[in-house]
Amino acid sequence: MISPQIKSKLIAIVGRTNYDDSNAGRLVYSYDATPQFQSMPDAVIAPRSKEEISNILKICNAHHIPIVPRGSGTNLCAGTCPTEGGIVLLFKHMNQILEIDEENLTMTVQPGVITLDLIQAAEEKGLFYPPDPSSMKISTIGGNINENSGGLRGLKYGVTRDYVMALEIVLANGDIIRTGGKLAKDVAGYDLTRLFVGSEGTLGIITEATLKLIPAPETKKTVLALYQDIDSAAKSVSNIIAHKIIPTTLEFLDQPTLQVIEDFAKIGLPVHAKAVLLIEQDGSPETVERDIGIIEEICKKGNAVSVQTAQTEAEAENLRNARRAALSALARLKPTTILEDATVPRSEIAEMVKAINSIAEKHQITICTFGHAGDGNLHPTCTTDVRNSEEMERVEQAFEDIFKKAVELGGTITGEHGVGEMKAPYLELKIGEAGVAAMKAVKQAFDPNNILNPGKIFAKESRKRVVVAR
Amino acid sequence: MISPQIKSKLIAIVGRTNYDDSNAGRLVYSYDATPQFQSMPDAVIAPRSKEEISNILKICNAHHIPIVPRGSGTNLCAGTCPTEGGIVLLFKHMNQILEIDEENLTMTVQPGVITLDLIQAAEEKGLFYPPDPSSMKISTIGGNINENSGGLRGLKYGVTRDYVMALEIVLANGDIIRTGGKLAKDVAGYDLTRLFVGSEGTLGIITEATLKLIPAPETKKTVLALYQDIDSAAKSVSNIIAHKIIPTTLEFLDQPTLQVIEDFAKIGLPVHAKAVLLIEQDGSPETVERDIGIIEEICKKGNAVSVQTAQTEAEAENLRNARRAALSALARLKPTTILEDATVPRSEIAEMVKAINSIAEKHQITICTFGHAGDGNLHPTCTTDVRNSEEMERVEQAFEDIFKKAVELGGTITGEHGVGEMKAPYLELKIGEAGVAAMKAVKQAFDPNNILNPGKIFAKESRKRVVVAR
Numbered sequence: 001m002i003s004p005q006i007k008s009k010l011i012a013i014v015g016r017t018n019y020d021d022s023n024a025g026r027l028v029y030s031y032d033a034t035p036q037f038q039s040m041p042d043a044v045i046a047p048r049s050k051e052e053i054s055n056i057l058k059i060c061n062a063h064h065i066p067i068v069p070r071g072s073g074t075n076l077c078a079g080t081c082p083t084e085g086g087i088v089l090l091f092k093h094m095n096q097i098l099e100i101d102e103e104n105l106t107m108t109v110q111p112g113v114i115t116l117d118l119i120q121a122a123e124e125k126g127l128f129y130p131p132d133p134s135s136m137k138i139s140t141i142g143g144n145i146n147e148n149s150g151g152l153r154g155l156k157y158g159v160t161r162d163y164v165m166a167l168e169i170v171l172a173n174g175d176i177i178r179t180g181g182k183l184a185k186d187v188a189g190y191d192l193t194r195l196f197v198g199s200e201g202t203l204g205i206i207t208e209a210t211l212k213l214i215p216a217p218e219t220k221k222t223v224l225a226l227y228q229d230i231d232s233a234a235k236s237v238s239n240i241i242a243h244k245i246i247p248t249t250l251e252f253l254d255q256p257t258l259q260v261i262e263d264f265a266k267i268g269l270p271v272h273a274k275a276v277l278l279i280e281q282d283g284s285p286e287t288v289e290r291d292i293g294i295i296e297e298i299c300k301k302g303n304a305v306s307v308q309t310a311q312t313e314a315e316a317e318n319l320r321n322a323r324r325a326a327l328s329a330l331a332r333l334k335p336t337t338i339l340e341d342a343t344v345p346r347s348e349i350a351e352m353v354k355a356i357n358s359i360a361e362k363h364q365i366t367i368c369t370f371g372h373a374g375d376g377n378l379h380p381t382c383t384t385d386v387r388n389s390e391e392m393e394r395v396e397q398a399f400e401d402i403f404k405k406a407v408e409l410g411g412t413i414t415g416e417h418g419v420g421e422m423k424a425p426y427l428e429l430k431i432g433e434a435g436v437a438a439m440k441a442v443k444q445a446f447d448p449n450n451i452l453n454p455g456k457i458f459a460k461e462s463r464k465r466v467v468v469a470r
Numbered sequence: 471m472i473s474p475q476i477k478s479k480l481i482a483i484v485g486r487t488n489y490d491d492s493n494a495g496r497l498v499y500s501y502d503a504t505p506q507f508q509s510m511p512d513a514v515i516a517p518r519s520k521e522e523i524s525n526i527l528k529i530c531n532a533h534h535i536p537i538v539p540r541g542s543g544t545n546l547c548a549g550t551c552p553t554e555g556g557i558v559l560l561f562k563h564m565n566q567i568l569e570i571d572e573e574n575l576t577m578t579v580q581p582g583v584i585t586l587d588l589i590q591a592a593e594e595k596g597l598f599y600p601p602d603p604s605s606m607k608i609s610t611i612g613g614n615i616n617e618n619s620g621g622l623r624g625l626k627y628g629v630t631r632d633y634v635m636a637l638e639i640v641l642a643n644g645d646i647i648r649t650g651g652k653l654a655k656d657v658a659g660y661d662l663t664r665l666f667v668g669s670e671g672t673l674g675i676i677t678e679a680t681l682k683l684i685p686a687p688e689t690k691k692t693v694l695a696l697y698q699d700i701d702s703a704a705k706s707v708s709n710i711i712a713h714k715i716i717p718t719t720l721e722f723l724d725q726p727t728l729q730v731i732e733d734f735a736k737i738g739l740p741v742h743a744k745a746v747l748l749i750e751q752d753g754s755p756e757t758v759e760r761d762i763g764i765i766e767e768i769c770k771k772g773n774a775v776s777v778q779t780a781q782t783e784a785e786a787e788n789l790r791n792a793r794r795a796a797l798s799a800l801a802r803l804k805p806t807t808i809l810e811d812a813t814v815p816r817s818e819i820a821e822m823v824k825a826i827n828s829i830a831e832k833h834q835i836t837i838c839t840f841g842h843a844g845d846g847n848l849h850p851t852c853t854t855d856v857r858n859s860e861e862m863e864r865v866e867q868a869f870e871d872i873f874k875k876a877v878e879l880g881g882t883i884t885g886e887h888g889v890g891e892m893k894a895p896y897l898e899l900k901i902g903e904a905g906v907a908a909m910k911a912v913k914q915a916f917d918p919n920n921i922l923n924p925g926k927i928f929a930k931e932s933r934k935r936v937v938v939a940r
Contacts, residue, residue: 101815103708103711103815103816103817104816127714147657148657148661154654154655155654159654159655171908175904177901177908178901178902178905179901179905181815181880181881181882182815182880183813183815183845183846183880183881184624184625184846185629185845185846186813186885187884187885187886187887188883188884188893189900189901189909189927190673190912190927191631191667191669192909195661195665195912197661198661199660214716215714241573242572242573244597245685246685284756284757286757287753287756290754343655343656344653345574345653346573346652347571347573347574376653377654377655412653412657414656415653415655415656415657416655417657418657419659431647431649431662432647432648434645435649438647438662438915439659439660439662442660442665442915443660444915445908445911446911457660
């Protein structure tokens with residue numbers, strides 16, 4: 001609860017128009033892209049500077065008011081749902097690209113910049129920001145950093161973490177710190193920069209970031225390989241890597257996913273294939289030509305029933321967009337779509353996909369699977385209906401089985417979506433009791449009053465993903 | 471002090487032969503590669519397993535006994551000098567390559583493996599572990615991880631941090647945790663893996679690591695460009711990057727360094743050049759050929775008085791070895807050699823080198839400068855004599871000026887050597903009071919009794935680098 005006294009202090013900081021505690025305003029920010037989580041914040045605040053954020057945090061810290069930083073809310077782990085009330089912090093006034101430094105190959109941005117906008121700004125200078133989460137058209141870089149977002153190009157280029165060089169952070173007590181720099185090498189104390197990447201807004205509020213850019217690849221090519229069985233597709237993935245080729249993108253889609261994407265996007269996808277690999281390589285023309293040649297050969301020898309290279313960039317872009325539309329397409333099938341991202345070592349992809357299918361069968365639920373085969377990051381997606389509580393119980397059980405299987409295969413409960421509130425009950429599966437205790441100690445060190453995005457990462461109780469709205 | 475009771479408990483854990491508290495044994499581990507730091511440990515222990523380490527830590531934690539993990543002691547920040555006594559922990563029994571996984575492109579190692587041995591083991595499989603600190607012939611991977619070591623290939627390939635995928639760690643309380651996995655994507659909670667990389671043995675004892683390997687580049691070429699002024703050399707560095715070429719290696723040596731290396735290595739280096747760039751590119755033959763052609767042209771247009779490509783791999787290897795021998799060569803000049811690694815954004819290299827020269831002049835001391843120009847990581851190196859306390863005071867003052875200048879230019883006090891005890895007084899220069907407080911909170915969270923490598927990273931008092939042996 002925010003008292004009238006605190007409210008007027010907050011308004012004094014951000015101005016009347018940037019403080020909203022109307023029912024309508026609060027309702028808009030009571031949920032994010034994650035199904036089944038909703039909770040009303042007490043107020044929604046849009047600060048204009050780090051100084052304002054510092055002052056807001058001092059008040060929140062003194063009065064133990066929860067504060068939830070939020071980009072576009074595209075996360076799929078209930079990471080920005082204000083499940084304990086308090087303040088939702090928006091970055092709509094802090095959305096500028098501050099600098100593109102062509103000599104040091106860096107870009108400095110405020111957290112509210114849309115991911116695609118900064119990717120395009122880099123491209124205009126012949127530079128490249130590789131992380132490309134499927135939500136990049138609407139996600140913010142602040143959200144990407146807090147979630148350590150991945151994407152389709154992660155196999156070759158890594159994830160958001162690999163491109164964050166420096167951060168400006170407001171800590172829970174209002175202190176403002178700057179970590180890192182335009183520096184490829186910096187070992188001055190603990191690596192707070194990477195600690196904050198992926199910390200889901202629970203350790204501090206990121207107010208500025210310097211990102212690493214790389215020279216744009218000169219060219220790229222896209223291949224679509226169709227298979228009549230999952231094993232052959234997975235075998236091709238392994239064989240490509242075993243040939244010492246790291247493609248930019250190596251995506252997998254199963255038949256049901258293919259069907260719903262085609263129904264949605266209508267671009268002539270081969271809906272009868274049991275498994276599809278979407279493979280992209282970029283680099284110098286010679287390298288791309290040679291790698292794509294080898295990749296085509298590996299796929300053909302590996303029982304692909306069809307191997308086609310996109311003839312134009314437009315055709316390739318259509319394929320990539322179709323893949324990125326997977327969630328939207330699947331979401332049309334049933335009232336509730338639960339998209340997960342259990343991740344395994346690349347070598348275990350086939351076993352994991354088969355395990356997912358048998359788990360779905362065992363619990364009699366529908367799961368489509370697609371994802372980043374090259375880096376083992378799968379997206380088993382369940383289409384269901386939350387109003388059917390008996391089915392939801394089976395869905396929950398199925399995902400628990402999936403997470404256990406992933407960890408058993410040397411994998412993790414989440415590759416790129418984050419833990420948030422949704423997967424908090426499963427964190428211990430991955431890192432054990434002592435690991436959770438170590439992480440809690442870090443949280444306690446940065447946020448002793450537990451005001452920063454409380455309830456996320458760490459579970460209050462085990463295995464209970466679907467919470468009731470407050 | 472270790473009481474007889476505790477001593478017998480420790481011997482019960484590791485066996486009589488792995489516990490050494492003789493004067494000779496302790497003396498050997500009373501210093502590392504850092505000049506001017508020496509302090510006797512109470513005992514030197516060589517455990518054989520993580521379980522033994524866990525049991526040792528439980529005893530140390532209960533009795534507040536300092537414990538200093540040590541690889542080969544090649545660090546240059548007094549990071550492994552037992553300045554508060556206690557136990558030095560050796561990894562001579564934990565020095566195995568446990569697995570090379572060619573499907574997932576990973577290598578799993580114990581901390582005592584020599585860096586060059588694992589690089590060669592990767593090469594035998596056609597794979598590549600890029601981090602190559604100059605000490606790699608004798609340094610251990612455990613030391614590299616604890617210091618987040620860099621090297622000559624950092625510009626293109628990054629540093630140790632970028633290749634650590636998973637860690638097994640014994641915490642101060644004896645708990646054993648496993649972080650990460652053979653996973654390109656893993657966002658299950660805070661990134662403890664990267665937090666431990668570069669934590670200088672102050673947060674836990676690393677007992678196993680899974681490293682990322684990449685396909686070995688097919689070929690490489692090496693160019694030596696000579697200049698009569700530093701500005702032109704620095705300009706060439708910027709121009710190469712501005713042409714969207716990221717070489718593997720882009721090293722800078724000033725004239726005095728060149729001279730001493732030639733005196734030491736006698737390979738016919740051009741000792742009259744004022745500045746030299748050693749440039750290497752690797753990759754596919756077409757890419758290397760094209761990049762080296764462009765690089766040669768940029769250097770020639772940029773006032774290089776000579777630009778030569780190494781004709782054979784042996785010739786190139788000679789050049790690389792000469793560069794790696796810089797510290798050894800400089801160490802012959804005077805009784806004391808202090809090698810620093812102030813680091814700036816690449817664009818500030820020329821300004822920083824000139825500042826170093828004028829600071830050396832101002833304080834009337836000798837500083838040679840070489841380093842990784844491509845990533846802004848410079849090694850200003852002072853040859854002096856510690857017995858001359860008046861000169862040492864000026865040396866100290868000069869390095870303080872150098873660190874201040876580096877930070878002023880957007881740089882850092884240490885690019886790849888670590889803070890240790892030597893640079894602890896300067897940490898606040900880089901990250902400010904609030905930053906130090908945040909790092910101390912992390913330390914407190916993991917090691918409340920301050921047993922893990924105490925006295926490192928955080929200074930007891932400001933600016934006093936040369937300590938007296940206890």
